[in-house]
Amino acid sequence: MSISAFMRIASGMVLAQELMTLTPPLNDVEPTDIHLLTGMLDTMTDHVFLLRVEGERYRLVYCNEAMERFMNPTQESFCGRFLDDIVPDPGAYQQVADNYARARAVGHVIRYEESTEGFDAAPLTFFETTISPLVARDGNTVYICGISRDITARRSAELALKQTNERLAQQLAENHRLHEILHEEAIRDPLTNLFNRRYFLESLNREMNLAQRERHPVTLMMLDIDHFKKLNDQHGHVVGDQVLVEFSERLKEGMRKADVVCRWGGEEFLIMMPGLSQEDAYRRMLEWREINSPMVFKVADQRLTIRFSSGLATAPQNGVTADELITATDKALYLAKEAGRDQVKLSG
Structure with missing residues (x-):
């Protein structure tokens, strides 16, 4: 009833x-x-x-x-x-x-x-x-x-369940935050916060496959800070690290959102520019060099001047795979260094 x-x-x-x-x-x-x-x-x-x-x-x-x-x-x-x-x-x-x-x-x-x-x-x-x-x-x-x-017992159980759900939600949010941090740490260079080599290669392979299907160019630019070893020897690795960090920030500021900027290793940087032809990339690089070369830093009450060399290569004319394109870009950078540094060279 x-x-x-x-x-x-x-x-x-x-x-x-x-x-x-x-x-x-x-x-x-x-x-x-x-x-x-x-x-x-x-x-x-x-x-x-x-x-x-x-x-x-x-x-x-x-x-x-x-x-x-x-x-x-x-x-x-x-x-x-x-x-x-x-x-x-x-x-x-x-x-x-x-x-x-x-x-x-x-x-x-x-x-x-x-x-x-x-x-x-x-x-x-x-x-x-x-x-x-x-x-x-x-x-x-x-x-x-x-x-x-x-219904006191029921209300207490409901309150306990609500508190448990809130704690679980907080824990899930914290786990998600930690996951994001771990993910960022896995794909970022710890010093410069640029993308690392692993993430860059994964991104480049995806972009190369997409470029082949949609028939658009992919240009790589490799940069190397000239005489960086000498700077480290004279001023110490702490100053050298500060230069790398500041150089990375200026490099990111000069690139598009679609570009992937990577610390390739040491004082070398590699940038992927999807959809950008070699001629357009070269023109952009020259404009950026007009503003940033030479690059002057104030570190520990010292004024340091650095210069850098760079090389450009574009798929598909300079390579149809990621490895081929990176090799071609590295060779273009070598040409710039051989020609006296502080300049940009094109592959092929």
Whole structure:
């Protein structure tokens, strides 16, 4: 039997008991019936109650033993007292009274959750409450019948589950962040934060396959800082590392978003420029050299001037595989060094 159906039966019998104290016995309702019904209600763990509407106030005229024990450990009966006396806290009382007013306004059963906050001598407990207005023949609500089920354990379990889910979400977010960090560390050079050789080769192979299908060029540019070993010997590796970092930053600033800039090793850098012909790449490199060559650094109160050599090669004319294209670019860089450094040479 549903709670609503039970409330209709129980409230009718309890209402009869309440009215019998005020009027002669009703037809077909015997004291034995009421005794059996109240005995059944007293076996329930849910709280069953009945309030009489008296003007703007509600008087508690019945509650079962479960509710009596919960609300009154001292065994002092609440029956006969007004609700605003039982719930002295104005805010808590207003919430209860608003729910009763809502039930009276709609004229049927309503359900909601509430707590004992604001009640005297009651531990903080959460209830799922179902109330129903009992309407007299004149259409006025004369009683509020209700059943409250203790859902504190359920609320605690829901809260614990919510907290667990939040912790799991935080852990997943942290794991994702760490995964991203590890991924970046796996594809980045730790000193310059440029892409490393492994990532560059993977990207170049993908781009070469795409270029063959779509028939667009891929140009590589290899740069080498001239006389870098001499700079390290004179100023130390710390200064040399600072130069590499600063050079990398200026190199990235001069490239397109589509370009892949890699620290190939030591003082060598390799740049992939998808869709860029050798002529266009050469022109861009000359423009960049006009601004950045020679490159002046201020490191540890010292002014250092560096120059660099570079070589260009383009697929497919200088190579159709990644290895062939890298080899051709390296040879172009060698030509620039052989020609006196501080210049750019084209492959082939």
